[in-house]
Amino acid sequence: MRALKQPGLWLYVAALVVWGLVVWFLDDPTLRETSFTLLMYVGLASSLNILLGYTGYVSFGHIVFFGLGGYMGFYLVSVQEWSLYPAALVGGVFGALVAALLGLAVLRLRGAYFALATIGVNEAARAFVNNFRPFGGATGLSLDYSVYGLYGGSMKALWLAFGLVWLIAIATVVTSYLVKQSRFGLGLMAIREDEDAAMVMGVKAPRAKTWAFALSAFFPGIIGTIYFFKNGNVEPHDAFRLHMSIETLVMIMLGGQGTVLGPILGALSYERLRGYLLVSPLFKSLHLALSGVALLLIILFVPAGVVGWLRQRFPKLRGILE
Amino acid sequence: MVHQLINSLTDGFLLGFVYGLAAMGLSLIWGVMSVINLAHGPVITVGMLATYLLFVHVGLNPYLAIVVVAGIGLVLGLIIYITAVHRVISAPHLSSLLATFAVNMIILGIFNAVFGGDQNNIDFSLGSLSIGFLNVTYSRLLAAVGAVAVTVFLYLYLYFTRTGKSIRAVANNREAAELMGIPSTRVLALSFGLGSLLAAVAGSLISTIFPFTIFSGGPYELKSFVICVLGGLGNPLGALLGGLILGLMEGLIPIWMPTSWVPVVEFGLFVFVLVVRPTGLLGAK
Numbered sequence: 001m002r003a004l005k006q007p008g009l010w011l012y013v014a015a016l017v018v019w020g021l022v023v024w025f026l027d028d029p030t031l032r033e034t035s036f037t038l039l040m041y042v043g044l045a046s047s048l049n050i051l052l053g054y055t056g057y058v059s060f061g062h063i064v065f066f067g068l069g070g071y072m073g074f075y076l077v078s079v080q081e082w083s084l085y086p087a088a089l090v091g092g093v094f095g096a097l098v099a100a101l102l103g104l105a106v107l108r109l110r111g112a113y114f115a116l117a118t119i120g121v122n123e124a125a126r127a128f129v130n131n132f133r134p135f136g137g138a139t140g141l142s143l144d145y146s147v148y149g150l151y152g153g154s155m156k157a158l159w160l161a162f163g164l165v166w167l168i169a170i171a172t173v174v175t176s177y178l179v180k181q182s183r184f185g186l187g188l189m190a191i192r193e194d195e196d197a198a199m200v201m202g203v204k205a206p207r208a209k210t211w212a213f214a215l216s217a218f219f220p221g222i223i224g225t226i227y228f229f230k231n232g233n234v235e236p237h238d239a240f241r242l243h244m245s246i247e248t249l250v251m252i253m254l255g256g257q258g259t260v261l262g263p264i265l266g267a268l269s270y271e272r273l274r275g276y277l278l279v280s281p282l283f284k285s286l287h288l289a290l291s292g293v294a295l296l297l298i299i300l301f302v303p304a305g306v307v308g309w310l311r312q313r314f315p316k317l318r319g320i321l322e
Numbered sequence: 323m324v325h326q327l328i329n330s331l332t333d334g335f336l337l338g339f340v341y342g343l344a345a346m347g348l349s350l351i352w353g354v355m356s357v358i359n360l361a362h363g364p365v366i367t368v369g370m371l372a373t374y375l376l377f378v379h380v381g382l383n384p385y386l387a388i389v390v391v392a393g394i395g396l397v398l399g400l401i402i403y404i405t406a407v408h409r410v411i412s413a414p415h416l417s418s419l420l421a422t423f424a425v426n427m428i429i430l431g432i433f434n435a436v437f438g439g440d441q442n443n444i445d446f447s448l449g450s451l452s453i454g455f456l457n458v459t460y461s462r463l464l465a466a467v468g469a470v471a472v473t474v475f476l477y478l479y480l481y482f483t484r485t486g487k488s489i490r491a492v493a494n495n496r497e498a499a500e501l502m503g504i505p506s507t508r509v510l511a512l513s514f515g516l517g518s519l520l521a522a523v524a525g526s527l528i529s530t531i532f533p534f535t536i537f538s539g540g541p542y543e544l545k546s547f548v549i550c551v552l553g554g555l556g557n558p559l560g561a562l563l564g565g566l567i568l569g570l571m572e573g574l575i576p577i578w579m580p581t582s583w584v585p586v587v588e589f590g591l592f593v594f595v596l597v598v599r600p601t602g603l604l605g606a607k
Contacts, residue, residue, distance in 0.1 A: 058416045105597045112358050113555075114417045116547055117596045123544055124589035131582050138582070246423055253420060289431025296424035299417055300409045 008322040009177045012261060013316070015172060016042075020166040029158075036162050036230070037167040038271050040223055044276045045251040045263035046172040047219040050179055053258035056192030057107070058115040060245060061122030062220065067239030068125060069095030069221020071135055074228040078136075078143050084151070088164070088225040095221025096214040103213040107206065110195070119242065136152035140235035161230035165223060172219045177260045178322065179215070188212050189258070250295050256305025260322045264304055325455040330573040336462045338569020339469035340527050342562035344542050345549035346473065347520030353556030354493040354513040355411060360422040361402060363543030364429035365518045368398060369525025371433070371533045374442045384446055384530045385464060395522025397517035407514060408507070411597055433536040443533035443562055465527040473562060476516075480558075489513050493556070548592040554602025564602070 023035045046064050073091025076082040082090075105138075106117045130138050151157040179185040187208045190198035199205045228234040247270065255266025273294065277287035302309055311321050344366060351359045359520025374383040382390070393553045406425050410417040418448045447458035480486040491499040492509045525539065532538075549568050568588065575584050595602065 041482060052416075056414075060419070060420065106593070109600060112352075112356070112419070113596060113600050115415060116358065117593055119544070119547065120551075120589045120592040124586060124593060127582075127585035127589060131586060162457065178350070246420075249416075249420060253416070257416075285435035286431055287426045288326060288434060292424045292427030292431055295427065296406055299421045299424065300406070303410075303413065303417060307514065307586060 006181070006279060006319070006322070008260065008320050009174065010234070011320055012173055012177070012264065016170050016264075017165070017175065020163075020170075023162070023166075032162050033122075033161070034275070038268055039162075039165045040227060041248065041271055042264050043165065043172045043219055043223050044248050045255075045267045046169070046176045046260070047216045048248050049216075049252050049257065049260075050188075050264045051212050051216040052252055053262070054180060054185055054188040054192060055209060055211075057209065058111075058249075059213075060115045060120045060249070061118040061120070061241065061242060062120055062216070063245035063247065064118070064122040064240060065095035065099060065217035066123045066220040066224040066227075067122075067129070067236075068224075069217070070224020070228045070239055071129060071141075071234060072321075073221070073225025074141055074143075074234045075135060077147065077225070077229060078141050081147075084160075084164075084225070088222045088229075091225035092218045092222035096218040099217030100169070100210055100214040102244055103210040107209045107213060122240050122242060122245065126236050130236045136234075138236060140231035140233060140238075143229070145232075158230060162225050164186055164226050168219060168222055168226070173260065173264065175215070175219075176263075179212075180260055180322065182274035184208065184211070192258070194253055195300040250291075250298075253295075253303075253305055254298055256307030256309070256311075259305070259307040259311075262305050262307040269306075284313070324530075327577060328575075329455070329457055330576065331457060331570060332458055333462065333572070334571070334573025335566065336458065336466040336569070337531070337572070338566040339466040339473075339562070340524055340531075340565070341542070341545055341549055341568050342565020343469040343472060343527070344521055344524035345546040345561040345565055346476070346558045347517040347524070348543075348546045348559040349550045349556055349558050350520065351514055352355060352550065353519035353558070355407075355510050356415075357407060357411070357418045357422065358415075359372055359514075359517065360419055360543075361406075361425035361429065362517075362521050362546060364426050364433075364538035365395060365398060365402075365521040365539070365552050366528070366542050367433065367534075367539035368429070368538055369395060369522035370529035370538065371437070371442070371536065372522070373526040373529045374444055377446065382540065384444055384526070385468070388468065388526050391522050391526040392519050395519035396515040398522070400511050401517025401593070402518065403511045403514035407529040411510065430536065437536055439535055439537065440528075441533050441535050444529055446530065447542070448468070459531075461530045465531055468527050469524070472520065473558075476520070485512065489516075503600070538545035547589070548588055551578075551596055551600075551602055557602065560602055 023031055044066065048059065051057050051059050069091040072094040073087040075086055076087035076090060102121060106114060108118055129135050135141060148154040148157040151160050187203040190201065190203050191205050191208060195205055251266035251270045252263050253263065254270055255262030274287065274291060277283045277290055283290055304312065307321055311318050348359055348362050351357055369391050371606055373384050373387045376387040376390060377384050402425050403536050406421045407418060410421050450457055451463065480490055488499065488504045488509050489512065492506050496506050528542065545568060549561055549564035552563030552567055559560040572584055575587055
């Protein structure tokens, strides 16, 4: 495990741990809510990065795994009266399973065709769940308030959700780092550069891609379950938001695709920027347009993202900016 | 039962032409420069809104407004190409996807700030045509006729004018076209403009049939993807065919199952066709 000897991994994990502990000790609900959203996006962006950044496959509708996994987990908690922990795990496994099965078909497509197919998958899933009776159809499912009693009341449950998302975000970042430093990750990056050449060099591309797809769907499934558990309800409209999917892509692009730190920084800065625009009276109504302008400027002028740019500019920092 | 079937099939068929028109714009842009234009939906919205505003504030007949809307669409497309697309035209797909999505956010953001999310309706009824049991509103009929007319114009333009030929040349092989002295950047910008023009005109036609909000373009953009994939990405004629298939499906499916299942079938078919036959029914380009 070469990765464990590198400073980068420990630095990121330490930063995330300290952040969580600070929130925990300050005991401030507002801070907890902001941190929950930020950490959720850190997890979502980092897991998507395994597919997008390392393997080079643009999954435009990646939020489908957040939605499907979340739905599955939420269904188990609310209807089958499972405890949150196994339900969240099943949500993640379900997301990964769907991804693996789906991957067998759609991962044969390349480039823009793959991106289009993932949009289609997300829309199909949304439309399907909209009609699927056990998941409550268009109205969705909601949690009976008494369920929170099992976790020591709704206040405690909110803290629990925060704690879980914090742990999952850390787990995602560690996984992302380990994948990048592993032989498996090298195979993925070879696929990204030139899939045919990688196959000639002995990378089992179909299998590697499917694993990457499943892995990148696992964490969103867990995060989805926690997110909807915290909200107390789930609706198709909320679970399969294409816009959220694309925002995650933007975060990765902003921070730098294919790096471990990039999605973390991207998620934090994008969410902070949006939060600022939303509350500022001057920009409130224009926040969507301004986010668009910011995105366009990044795509056009800093396509490697912040971390990619820093790595180019300051080669000495490459040891820590993985 | 049979009457109902024929009525709903006719409705779907006529609407299919308009779907096809919107999809043709997407298909043209993909065919010429391999860019999936995620700003397609907002451009459709621009067409709807422009028609509405011209009708309400200027009192312009919505069908005459189409000419103005076409001009707006063309100019908008040129602006989008120059500001957002040109720099990323040879970059990986993710860049052009996100760049056009950024345009999507900008347009919708501005509309949201200026017009808000209310539903708009062009109150311009033409009555309906009845032949026996068949009942067709004139607005649907005119929309289909308009879509066909624009398609014919597009065909004549692409095959019988010099600029049209250079568009096809660039679509075929950009380098070779440049070697033959075709200014490829200008042709690319023009193609993007034409694609937007088609989207805006389709939006304008849709607004004469259905009420809309500023977010209504989105679903039509998704439908355009489905249609393009059905007919073959980059093949404008295939787009028209795909539009008709989709229109007929929308007329047909509600007879057997609740209407809410229509998108499930549509997008299921979309993914299926992509996986089994990514070049579409008629083949790409």
